[in-house]
Amino acid sequence: xxxxxxxxxxxxxxxxxxxxxxxxxxxxxxxxxxxxxxxxxxxxxxxxxxxxxxxxxxxxxxxxxxxxxxxxxxxxxxxxxxxxxxxxxxxxxxxxxxxxxxxxxxxxxxxxxxxxxxxxxxxxxxxxxxxxxxxxxxxxxxxxxxxxxxxxxxxxxxxxxxxxxxxxxxxxxxxxxxxxxxxxx
Numbered sequence: 001x002x003x004x005x006x007x008x009x010x011x012x013x014x015x016x017x018x019x020x021x022x023x024x025x026x027x028x029x030x031x032x033x034x035x036x037x038x039x040x041x042x043x044x045x046x047x048x049x050x051x052x053x054x055x056x057x058x059x060x061x062x063x064x065x066x067x068x069x070x071x072x073x074x075x076x077x078x079x080x081x082x083x084x085x086x087x088x089x090x091x092x093x094x095x096x097x098x099x100x101x102x103x104x105x106x107x108x109x110x111x112x113x114x115x116x117x118x119x120x121x122x123x124x125x126x127x128x129x130x131x132x133x134x135x136x137x138x139x140x141x142x143x144x145x146x147x148x149x150x151x152x153x154x155x156x157x158x159x160x161x162x163x164x165x166x167x168x169x170x171x172x173x174x175x176x177x178x179x180x181x182x183x184x185x
Contacts, residue, residue, distance in 0.1 A: 140165075143169075
């Protein structure tokens with residue numbers, strides 16, 4: 001089952017809103033309407049990447065633009081979420097795939113699913129650590145102890161990490177501590 005995508009918005013060092021896109025956008029839109037010059041930094045929590053939303057128009061228009069578009073109909077299996085992409089394999093890989101029951105695509109899907117099941121906890125922790133690293137870089141890159149805290153994060157040294165971020169702004173520190181749990185820190 002896929003985890004619900006959540007977002008967190010900051011203005012400076014202050015957390016404005018956090019949650020699913022429609023929940024998070026309501027206070028952000030209200031802040032924008034009150035002061036259009038506010039600079040919002042919005043992060044997708046699962047990846048730590050910054051995202052931008054077009055805040056012009058009504059809240060319903062903003063949310064409608066932010067939500068994923070309905071799947072297009074066309075070739076393939078759009079109801080299943082099938083996305084066609086190109087991959088490069090060596091001839092020996094293609095030969096092996098051609099010998100598999102149900103075809104190459106089914107064999108690749110099985111291999112990916114098996115790999116995802118083998119170490120899901122470690123993979124989730126690694127992805128959460130990378131996401132937190134991106135957030136740290138964007139929001140704490142100029143704070144004292146940032147480089148040492150980043151090293152402590154990747155070394156999974158929770159006591160040192162906590163000590164280094166102790167004097168950071170409250171909202172940034174609280175967000176980092178919440179996300180650090182997902183990273184297994």
